[in-house]
Amino acid sequence: MTDERAGEERPDSDRGRSFETREVHASARTDQYGALATPIYANSTYEYDTMDGPRGDHRYSRISGPTRGELEAAFADLEGADHAAAFASGMAAIDAVCSLLTGGDHVVVGESVYAETHELLTRVYARYGIETTVVDSTDPAAIADAMREETAMVFAETPTNPTLRVVDLEATAAVVDDHPGDPLLVVDNTFASPYLQRPLEYGADLVVESLTKYVGGHSDLVAGAVATRDPALAEAIGYYQYLRGGTPGPFACFLALRGIKTxxxxxxxxxxxxxxxxxxxxxxxxxxxxxxxxxxxxxxxxxxxxxxxxxxxxxxxxxxxxxxxxxxxxxxxxxxxxxxxxxxxxxxxxxxxxxxxxxxxxxxxxxxxxxxxxxxxxxxxxxxxxxxxxxxxxxxxxxx
Ligand SMILES: Cc1ncc(COP(=O)(O)O)c(C=O)c1O
Incomplete structure (x- = not known):
């Protein structure tokens, strides 16, 4: 925190310990040796004792694995979420969120979201019959005006890239909540990181993030994640993660976990x-x-x-x-x-x-x-x- 803001009370999720303590202890030390850093489980498959089920919690690494599991738990905790899914990149995480859309849906997106997010919606998802309206996402009234009966998602990024405008998440969540179609509010939190801002606490349904950036923090990995408090959304995102398989390998998860600690x-x-x-x-x-x-x-x-x-x-x-x-x-x-x-x-x-x-x-x-x-x-x-x-x-x- 800059000198000017030092000592100010910061919002934090109600998780007992403060953010700075939880991030340092992000690895759960659950392996048999009590390793302080989560080990890199670099294997594709897990042994079954009988045909009825694998010996431990995992059976195949696209579906789940211990290193990724630790990262997902840590990221969910820092975002004030209950569930998280990790992906091979921030874009894969954003694509997972967009996979919740169906043909005929309408999306309202901020005008200065990450260029590829804009492109994914307007050039790829458009081909599946999903229409996108681009608005000034720092103006909740503009978002309200752009919403239609079939609006299924409002996608905002804050601060925005590269003009660093800030979306009023509370006001935006109120506008989205007021809409009869029950659209989802999705927030890309990459520029802030969960240390500076936690969109779920302001009413977002889903938070997406490129872990490649501040969470990783050392320009040595590419990964992404989605977090939510809603079990049904978590299940839908998890199903997509399992089927499409855009998951990060254990080394990227290890690096992201290491980044989280600092x-x-x-x-x-x-x-x-x-x-x-x-x-x-x-x-x-x-x-x-x-x-x-x-x-x-x-x-x-x-x-x-x-x-x-x-x-x-x-x-x-x-x-x-x-x-x-x-x-x-x-x-x-x-x-x-x-x-x-x-x-x-x-x-x-x-x-x-x-x-x-x-x-x-x-x-x-x-x-x-x-x-x-x-x-x-x-x-x-x-x-x-x-x-x-x-x-x-x-x-x-x-x-x-
Ligand atoms: C705000 C934002 N969201 C998403 C992404 C995509 O992340 P990745 O490169 O990890 O796919 C980026 C990448 O720069 C970004 O700046």
Whole structure:
């Protein structure tokens, strides 16, 4: 937590121990040796003593396994859920959620959700007769207006990628609850992580997350997860996981579990560093606009303050010189690495219009509010002064 927010009471799920204790003890130490770290059970199948059933809890690793089981239990606990299912990637987790839809259903989705989420809905699920309406998901009234009789799902991501707008989850859940068709509210919590925000506590039905990012935290794995409090939804997602088989291997689960143990410690440093980087960029002559929910000038600052424990590790800057300035800025950075993805300990910079959002048409970029000069920074856990020197030198290079 940044100095400013230290000592403030943070919402936490009613789980006895605090988040920071539960994450450290995420592995249940249930193996025969009492191993502190969950072992990697790298096998595909399990022995049956008789034909009536396997000896232990597992029979085949696509269906379940001990390492994945520990990860699912830990993720559910941190999200304040009762059930979780792990997948081979964040996109596989999002696809699992979309598999709850049937032909004729309608989905309302935020305009700046992750580019592939948008593409999955509008280019793949559209082929199965599922229609999507894109709205400003930070405006609950716009969501209400977009909903129809056949709306089966509202999919929001918060903070959004890459413009870091914050969805008011409580107000959105109220709008969704009021709708007679009983649609599902799904929230992609990747940018916040369960340490900063737990959407189920605000009324979401399902939370999805790319564990590749903050939960893993070291840029060394690809995985995803879905969590819920609803047993029927958990069963439906579990059935899909079993049939389609997009599950993570035990090594990815092991790495995700290891990441979970330090999530809060890393997030606190990410937030502190990002706050400083945003403050530096704000007001610099080379910068047209800074997008960071922690800035008082941010349009959703009040919601972020209410809903999140801190403001996150992502900062986007729109450079006054447009695309050329973005290229020069990125090339000049030294500590920040030019790469896609986010949430690892290493600071990364990327240019959404040519990198993560390269499949967006010009209209889609405009609708998502992504100008040509926008650079997204995933602020890592390095020393704050090194990061500030790096960003300042690159920005100064643009105005020299
Ligand atoms: C917000 C968000 N959701 C989902 C995903 C997809 O995750 P993965 O790459 O693990 O499939 C990403 C990836 O960047 C993301 O940023």
């Amino acid at each position: 999530l809060s410690a890393r997030m606190e440093r990410h937030c502190r560093n990002a706050t400083a980087v945003a403050a530096l960029c704000d007001g610099h002559d080379a910068v047209e606009r800074v997008y960071y929910p922690g800035l008082e000038s941010h349009p959703n600052h009040a919601v972020a303050r209410e809903q999140m424990a801190d403001f996150g590790g992502m900062v986007s800057v729109d450079l006054a010189g447009g695309r050329e300035a973005a290229a020069a800025f990125a090339a000049d950075l030294d500590v920040f690495v030019l790469a896609e993805s986010l949430g690892g300990v290493e600071s990364l910079a990327e240019h959404p219009a040519t990198m993560t959002h390269q499949d967006f048409s010009r209209e889609e970029l405009e609708r998502a509010g992504i100008p040509p000069g926008l650079v997204r920074l995933s602020v890592g856990t390095e020393a704050r002064d090194d990061l500030l020197r790096d960003v300042e030198a690159s920005l100064n290079g643009l105005t020299a």
